[in-house]
Amino acid sequence: MENTHFELIVIGAGPGGYAAAFRAADLGKQVLLVDKFDALGGVCLNRGCIPSKALLHLAKVIDDAKSIESLGITFQDPILDIDKIRTWKESVITQLNKGIAQMAKARKISRATGMAKFLSPNSIIVTESTGDYTYTFDNCIIATGSKPAKIPTFPEDPRIISSTGALLLKDIPENLLVVGGGYIGLEMGTVYHAFGSKVTVVEFMPSLLPGADVDLVKPLQKKLTIDFNKIYLSTKVVEIIPETAGLTVHFETASGEKFIESFDKVLVSVGRKPNTENLLLEKVGISLTDRGFIPVNDKRQTSVSNIFAIGDITGDPMLAHKATHEGKVAAEVISGDKSSSFDPKAIPAVIFTDPEIAWAGPTEAELKRDGIPYVKGEFPWQASGRAIALDRTEGKTKILADPETNTIIGIGIVGANAGDLISEGMLAIEMGADAEDIGLTIHPHPSLSETIANAAEMIEGTITDLYIPKSK
Amino acid sequence: MAQILLPELGEGITSVEISDVSIKVGDNLSIDDILIVVETDKASMEIPCTEAGEVSTVHVSSGDTLSPGEPIVTLSGEASSIEKNVDVEESPVEVIQQEIIETPQTPPTSAEQSESTRESNGGSTSASPSVRRFARELGCNLTDVSGTGPKGRITKKDIENYIKMVLQQPPTQNIIQDVQATTPPKPEIDFTQWGNVSRIKLNKIKRATGERLQEAWQTIPHVTQFDKADITELDKIRKSLKALNRNKNIKVSHLPFFMKAIVKILQNMPEFNSSLSNDGKELILKTYINIGVAVDTPNGLVVPVIKDVDKKSIKQLTLELSQLSEKARLGKLLPVEMQGGCFTISSLGGVGGTYFTPIINPPEVAIMGISRMQIEPVFINKKFVPRKMLPFSLSYDHRVIDGVTAVKFTRTFAAILEDLSILS
Numbered sequence: 001m002e003n004t005h006f007e008l009i010v011i012g013a014g015p016g017g018y019a020a021a022f023r024a025a026d027l028g029k030q031v032l033l034v035d036k037f038d039a040l041g042g043v044c045l046n047r048g049c050i051p052s053k054a055l056l057h058l059a060k061v062i063d064d065a066k067s068i069e070s071l072g073i074t075f076q077d078p079i080l081d082i083d084k085i086r087t088w089k090e091s092v093i094t095q096l097n098k099g100i101a102q103m104a105k106a107r108k109i110s111r112a113t114g115m116a117k118f119l120s121p122n123s124i125i126v127t128e129s130t131g132d133y134t135y136t137f138d139n140c141i142i143a144t145g146s147k148p149a150k151i152p153t154f155p156e157d158p159r160i161i162s163s164t165g166a167l168l169l170k171d172i173p174e175n176l177l178v179v180g181g182g183y184i185g186l187e188m189g190t191v192y193h194a195f196g197s198k199v200t201v202v203e204f205m206p207s208l209l210p211g212a213d214v215d216l217v218k219p220l221q222k223k224l225t226i227d228f229n230k231i232y233l234s235t236k237v238v239e240i241i242p243e244t245a246g247l248t249v250h251f252e253t254a255s256g257e258k259f260i261e262s263f264d265k266v267l268v269s270v271g272r273k274p275n276t277e278n279l280l281l282e283k284v285g286i287s288l289t290d291r292g293f294i295p296v297n298d299k300r301q302t303s304v305s306n307i308f309a310i311g312d313i314t315g316d317p318m319l320a321h322k323a324t325h326e327g328k329v330a331a332e333v334i335s336g337d338k339s340s341s342f343d344p345k346a347i348p349a350v351i352f353t354d355p356e357i358a359w360a361g362p363t364e365a366e367l368k369r370d371g372i373p374y375v376k377g378e379f380p381w382q383a384s385g386r387a388i389a390l391d392r393t394e395g396k397t398k399i400l401a402d403p404e405t406n407t408i409i410g411i412g413i414v415g416a417n418a419g420d421l422i423s424e425g426m427l428a429i430e431m432g433a434d435a436e437d438i439g440l441t442i443h444p445h446p447s448l449s450e451t452i453a454n455a456a457e458m459i460e461g462t463i464t465d466l467y468i469p470k471s472k
Numbered sequence: 473m474a475q476i477l478l479p480e481l482g483e484g485i486t487s488v489e490i491s492d493v494s495i496k497v498g499d500n501l502s503i504d505d506i507l508i509v510v511e512t513d514k515a516s517m518e519i520p521c522t523e524a525g526e527v528s529t530v531h532v533s534s535g536d537t538l539s540p541g542e543p544i545v546t547l548s549g550e551a552s553s554i555e556k557n558v559d560v561e562e563s564p565v566e567v568i569q570q571e572i573i574e575t576p577q578t579p580p581t582s583a584e585q586s587e588s589t590r591e592s593n594g595g596s597t598s599a600s601p602s603v604r605r606f607a608r609e610l611g612c613n614l615t616d617v618s619g620t621g622p623k624g625r626i627t628k629k630d631i632e633n634y635i636k637m638v639l640q641q642p643p644t645q646n647i648i649q650d651v652q653a654t655t656p657p658k659p660e661i662d663f664t665q666w667g668n669v670s671r672i673k674l675n676k677i678k679r680a681t682g683e684r685l686q687e688a689w690q691t692i693p694h695v696t697q698f699d700k701a702d703i704t705e706l707d708k709i710r711k712s713l714k715a716l717n718r719n720k721n722i723k724v725s726h727l728p729f730f731m732k733a734i735v736k737i738l739q740n741m742p743e744f745n746s747s748l749s750n751d752g753k754e755l756i757l758k759t760y761i762n763i764g765v766a767v768d769t770p771n772g773l774v775v776p777v778i779k780d781v782d783k784k785s786i787k788q789l790t791l792e793l794s795q796l797s798e799k800a801r802l803g804k805l806l807p808v809e810m811q812g813g814c815f816t817i818s819s820l821g822g823v824g825g826t827y828f829t830p831i832i833n834p835p836e837v838a839i840m841g842i843s844r845m846q847i848e849p850v851f852i853n854k855k856f857v858p859r860k861m862l863p864f865s866l867s868y869d870h871r872v873i874d875g876v877t878a879v880k881f882t883r884t885f886a887a888i889l890e891d892l893s894i895l896s
Contacts, residue, residue: 339609344601405623407598432598432625 006032009137011116014042016311016323017143020331025107027335032110040100044320047164054092059194121284139306139334146272146312157242160266173264181208183351185269198229206234213363216414219394274313298341300330346429350419358422361410375403377458379451386446392416397451406434435459475543487539499527511676516803599626677772693870696829697878701886704860728789733888735782745814747835764813767800777813826863837872841865
């Protein structure tokens with residue numbers, strides 16, 4: 001490579017890194033984009049959000065087909081061609097990979113493929129297939145993301161897999177144990193259940209999806225209790241013993257009860273860890289928080305002023321859309337736009353199970369914990385014409401607002417398409433809308449988005465789709 | 473029935489705090505009886521009764537804030553008991569109204585403003601992401617902007633208007649706001665972690681003085697010139713005058729001589745008797761000479777102003793100084809007695825110390841600090857002789873006055889004190 005100095009080097013080409021590189025290039029910077037892999041897009045595209053959504057789509061079609069049996073339409077049991085499914089999933093990824101690579105090329109962004117390490121606050125070394133190369137920079141954005149956390153006491157066995165392994169879809173195990181009842185475990189559990197596995201979930205905490213409001217989790221938990229083989233809450237895995245016939249798993253409940261079950265595969269989904277340990281950050285003088293994150297300011301600047309950090313390595317929530325937003329902020333700040341700043345009022349969280357769960361802003365549990373007063377407008381989907389027509393009445397939409405001004409501070413949805421519906425709530429929060437604003441906005445009928453207007457009307461007391469007896 | 477209202481108390485006084493109510497319902501008042509004592513920014517004063525009669529209602533209580541034109545008491549010549557009862561019942565309502573309409577006397581600092589804005593917005597300022605970015609671009613603190621959009625939302629137009637308004641304000645105010653905008657709020661320090669503490673509320677005079685001093689210090693580029701004057705001869709004259717003085721209540725000090733010397737200088741160096749226009753483009757020269765004298769009182773520092781010093785004799789000045797200082801110490805100075813100064817003298821001569829750097833009293837452009845006279849050996853005619861030397865300082869606004877001019881001032885001042893014949 002002829003040029004070894006760059007105005008900006010971005011380490012990591014995930015949704016945060018490539019957005020940062022593209023934005024900076026568009027603002028006139030010479031950019032080098034470094035990634036461990038040749039395929040751009042990071043975990044999100046290659047081993048996370050995108051392939052899991054492709055598989056969840058298939059799972060939903062299978063589930064939908066089955067569920068309309070009671071409505072009068074019976075399909076034959078699906079026949080799965082696992083190789084074809086895998087090829088299709090790969091094609092989804094490849095299509096997006098190519099798109100990103102083309103866009104990088106069009107922007108004249110230089111690329112290096114290999115692991116990057118810091119040499120100094122102005123240089124990195126990248127171990128590429130043809131040897132080690134040193135690059136110098138004016139500014140650097142670290143966007144190395146995160147990887148699945150492991151449980152150190154579990155043995156090394158090809159049948160014990162992470163989300164990465166689960167997405168490879170090597171086979172469909174007859175019995176699958178999912179360790180961790182978070183969003184990754186439940187999404188992958190949903191896929192494998194639809195593809196024919198008997199799925200068992202074990203969660204250390206007393207509820208699934210710790211962090212989400214219990215009322216939003218309830219309809220999902222009800223469905224999964226039927227779909228899945230077993231859901232063990234307040235239970236931990238003490239030991240896994242690999243045997244030729246399967247994996248013998250020792251469980252222990254919070255009350256001390258012990259039991260043993262055997263599985264063909266175990267999926268470990270107990271959270272994610274930031275990828276900071278191979279960067280040699282000590283060479284530039286960046287120290288990490290006790291959880292291994294890189295501390296940054298609202299410009300996403302680290303303690304070293306020309307080095308920025310974005311995405312999962314800066315801390316929770318570890319979500320692609322947060323990383324993308326941060327990447328653009330860092331790129332703009334580096335390109336001289338001092339007004340750019342990471343100041344979202346909320347970051348949406350979505351769980352792409354069926355039903356989906358999505359929320360934005362603080363949860364009710366958080367508001368209660370922090371003693372923040374709020375009013376709630378709740379609309380059950382049993383009263384939504386569209387939800388009834390879709391045979392999906394288990395959903396619910398709730399809006400949380402400031403009790404004095406009715407300004408919307410949070411929104412939570414469980415139900416079909418919650419992940420798409422949440423965007424209206426996000427816009428409301430960012431624009432400082434109040435319940436009246438949403439209630440007075442005409443929503444299309446019949447649609448699931450109406451439930452947001454209905455929830456707002458519950459706060460305003462202007463609802464006509466429900467009858468609420470006057471309190472007095 | 474006659475209502476007695478709070479009279480106009482002077483230019484710029486929109487409200488006062490009541491520190492004492494001297495009357496109660498049923499009191500029989502004559503003209504000039506003291507009704508209440510009020511505190512302004514600068515002093516406390518007694519408000520006398522302007523009509524005679526029996527007090528039927530007291531509309532105020534201690535701690536209230538009152539504006540000129542608002543009622544203090546209602547008097548009744550021949551009040552019936554029924555009327556009294558009615559009035560008494562009304563009074564609490566009116567007192568409550570009083571509290572509601574009270575207006576803060578000093579403009580709220582930006583910190584206070586943002587706090588109240590935050591409150592009224594229920595915890596956050598509502599502005600869309602693009603408006604927030606626009607505000608950051610202009611370095612504008614959103615909590616200072618009031619929104620005109622629906623539900624009080626801040627629009628881009630609101631920010632433009634706010635910035636325009638700030639730019640149109642006089643430059644000195646701009647500087648203050650900038651300073652305050654860029655200084656992050658200081659966290660309250662919990663001193664109790666190191667031991668016991670107690671807290672004393674600063675009175676109104678102290679708070680107002682503090683704000684004025686801070687503004688002066690932050691907005692005026694101060695330079696202080698130090699010098700010494702030989703006042704051996706002057707002190708002899710003062711002593712001879714003191715011997716002639718039969719009124720023991722009147723203190724014969726050096727101050728009237730200093731004032732006369734300053735008059736002479738102001739007449740010859742008019743830039744010291746000036747004010748800078750708000751836009752900083754013009755110098756306003758004054759033809760009158762009023763000199764303020766800083767007086768330490770139990771309530772804080774006040775500066776009574778002696779008018780037309782150029783037209784008054786040493787004797788007149790001595791008398792007036794004595795009267796004003798006494799009034800200041802008793803907290804009875806009227807606002808009008810503290811306005812219109814051209815130049816200020818701050819004397820610590822009676823206390824001690826050598827030199828200090830006084831802070832200019834805006835809109836004036838210079839201030840003199842007098843320190844304690846000391847006997848020092850001075851080399852005169854090839855030998856050291858003991859002389860009474862007066863250390864003094866002159867702080868001046870460097871936008872108006874140059875260093876050379878300032879030294880000329882201090883040298884002339886010393887020369888006059890050394891040879892008073894220059895005055896005549």
